Structures are given as structure tokens and as C-alpha cells.
Amino acid sequence: MAFALTPEREKEVDELLSRYPTKRAALIPILWVCQRQIGWVSPEVIQWVADRLELTTAQVKGVVTFYTMFHQEPVGENVIWVCRTLSCDLRGAKAIQEHLEGKLGCHAGGTSEDGKFTLLKAECLAACGQAPMVQINDDYHENLTLEEVDAILDRYASEEAAQ
Numbered sequence: 001m002a003f004a005l006t007p008e009r010e011k012e013v014d015e016l017l018s019r020y021p022t023k024r025a026a027l028i029p030i031l032w033v034c035q036r037q038i039g040w041v042s043p044e045v046i047q048w049v050a051d052r053l054e055l056t057t058a059q060v061k062g063v064v065t066f067y068t069m070f071h072q073e074p075v076g077e078n079v080i081w082v083c084r085t086l087s088c089d090l091r092g093a094k095a096i097q098e099h100l101e102g103k104l105g106c107h108a109g110g111t112s113e114d115g116k117f118t119l120l121k122a123e124c125l126a127a128c129g130q131a132p133m134v135q136i137n138d139d140y141h142e143n144l145t146l147e148e149v150d151a152i153l154d155r156y157a158s159e160e161a162a163q
């Protein structure tokens with residue numbers, strides 16, 4: 001099925017295009033707008049963006065596959081990135097990942113059965129001074145203990161946090 005943005009997001013794209021000297025320069029923010037609508041960058045999104053920005057699908061795909069912030073497969077309502085680089089690992093990131101895997105019933109790279117959470121491993125998220133940390137959607141959660149992970153997960157699992 002062909003991809004289409006909502007009228008509000010179309011306006012957002014028009015506004016973004018007006019800010020850049022070339023259409024191509026707006027590629028990343030426009031991909032971001034599309035991902036916000038359906039949660040991932042599907043082949044239909046790649047085609048839509050390529051048509052809109054007068055690029056080839058290979059050019060768009062090259063950017064999508066380069067940046068880990070773009071999901072190339074459907075994800076859950078919330079995406080949890082567990083930082084597994086040195087500072088976080090030295091301060092318990094492995095235990096946090098395993099704890100989350102146990103709670104969510106899926107391994108890193110997977111999605112919980114209820115579709116609420118996708119668990120992913122991340123390289124350094126630039127909050128090393130507050131290790132260990134996870135990013136959930138757009139928010140950082142730092143200096144974590146396993147108890148805090150449980151409390152945060154409960155918050156996101158509730159209707160309110162899931163939005």
C-alpha cells in the first residue's frame with residue numbers, strides 16, 4: 001500500500017523543505033517525520049521520500065541503513081535502547097539488558113509479545129558520566145538500578161505513558 005503523510009505532517013515537510021537550500025539536505029528530518037507517523041521506515045516510505053525529494057530509492061536507503069535511529073522493521077510502541085558500551089558495561093549494563101529481556105520475554109533485537117516494547121542494544125549514547133543508562137523513545141534514563149528499571153518500565157507500560 002502506498003505511503004501518505006497526514007495533512008499535519010505534510011505541512012511539517014513543506015516547512016522543512018523551505019528551510020534547506022536543496023531538497024536532498026532535508027532528507028534526514030523528513031525521514032524522521034515519516035518514521036514518527038508509522039514507527040519505522042518501510043519500503044513504501046523510502047519510495048515516497050525518494051519521489052518527494054527527487055532522489056533514487058538507493059540514495060534514501062543508504063541514509064536509512066547508515067543511521068541506527070531509523071528502524072528498518074516494525075517496532076513496538078516503545079523502543080528501549082540499552083547502552084552496551086564500556087562505561088555502561090562496567091556499571092551493570094549487561095545485567096540491565098538481561099533483566100529487561102526477562103521482563104519483556106524477548107531477546108535484544110526483539111519485541112515483547114504485547115507489542116509494547118522493542119529492546120535494542122546501543123553503542124555509546126553519550127551519557128557515559130551517568131552510566132548505566134537506557135534510552136526509551138526520546139528520553140534518557142540514567143544512573144539506573146534494576147529497581148529503577150522496573151519502575152520506569154511500569155510507567156511506560158501504563159496507558160498514560162504509552163500515549
Ligand code: FES
Pocket residue numbers: 083084085086087088089123124125126127128129131133
Ligand atoms: S558508554 Fe553508555 S552512554 Fe557512553
